[in-house]
Amino acid sequence: MPHAYQYPRAALTVDCVVFGFGQDELKVLLIQRALEPFKGALALPGGFVRVDETLDDAARRELAEETGLKNVFLEQLYTFGEIKRDPRERVVSVAHYALVKLSDHKAKAATDAANAEWFPISKLPKLAFDHADIAKMALARLQGKVRYQPIGFELLPPKFTLSELQHLYEAILETKLDKRNFRKKVLGFGLLAPLKETQMTGRHRPAQLFRFDADKYEKLKKRGSNFEL
């Protein structure tokens, strides 16, 4: 088919800000660039969009290729189109952000993701291109979104304690939260199912384990429930 528009075209890429949570810190997964430009520098995983795949597909493919991650929570963030953002030529990038369970990724770390590494969001190194801007916007989006949508669970293992959940929220929102009020509120949503297990870590009382009840969430969401933190 002839092109309907035959002027010079920008190249189209996707980039992903992958968030993880561990050691009470919010982290971002970075890769070391193997090619010019910015060879050797740290960057967000990403790459060119093929002409026969959607943006979402492209982001997932690049994520799998460069980090080994699959089946993750992924959403489009913003499209970055400054003219000189890539020194080679005009490249427009559709940025995404992803939430992954660190445990899931560690399994793959030995294979695909040899050159991918986690960095605390609070101490990100210099990044290639405008990736620092992208990461910054992704954090702002996550901070906004987590207040009214229960997406934090995507960052935790399937079984978790209320303290872990609270520490996650504290890390994302960069605040301290009151334990009793936090528990009152999150349990009030009715989305946490207590398990019969507890978790022992250290010489103190063991903590109740919970799982996120995704089915119930879907039902309540349809009824228009509000999950504002």
Place this chain on the structure above:
Amino acid sequence: MPHAYQYPRAALTVDCVVFGFGQDELKVLLIQRALEPFKGALALPGGFVRVDETLDDAARRELAEETGLKNVFLEQLYTFGEIKRDPRERVVSVAHYALVKLSDHKAKAATDAANAEWFPISKLPKLAFDHADIAKMALARLQGKVRYQPIGFELLPPKFTLSELQHLYEAILETKLDKRNFRKKVLGFGLLAPLKETQMTGRHRPAQLFRFDADKYEKLKKRGSNFEL
């Protein structure tokens, strides 16, 4: 310069959902397509991104060319990348939304925007491409954003009454609002400066006119004020 990536490329466009407010209704500006595909059908204003302009520049240029509108509130919305969204070939569109004062547009209507027309959002006709999806998402974004950011003023003339402002919010949010509570809240933000003028329309008490105090908004925003409705 040689292209760094010489595979087939998607074409890149921008589309704009232009909101206006009049007759107590939220409206969207549509144009009639002059060319195939969808020749004669109604569509959002938009067009191809040039290789030497940013996405924001492209959206503003297309808006000026197709509707005569300049210096409007404009923000990026979402990037639509379904493979078959354009029947010709692969076209990825960076959608934007704009807020304009109907009065501003009417002045231009006779010249540039001969084939642009306002339609109530509640009764949109069939649209070309996936533009109905784009319009739907733009409305959702506007409804979300208007709750915690004072952007509604972009849709009103420089001088307006509190009733007009309330009717605007009611149209956007598709709800009824309590007059006293609404006034209490918006005046409480301290962003409305009363003018010495009043507005008479009909045989009843005249209404106080206000203007939006943009300077004060910038100052309060920096201090972290909250403008949640």
Place this chain on the structure above:
DNA sequence: TTGCATAGTGTTGGAAATACACGATATATT
């Protein structure tokens, strides 16, 4: 003068958010 249409204004009860402290329970140590 009356009718009419919209402008403008406060209070109150209930709900929600916040602030706050101590007993429970497991392990490790002596």
Place this chain on the structure above:
DNA sequence: AATATATCGTGTATTTCCAACACTATGCAA
């Protein structure tokens, strides 16, 4: 066995915020 220690888990009192609600004011037209 007793004790030290570290985190888990829980309730109440206060304050703040939100929602519901009705009448007077003012201009014009008839």
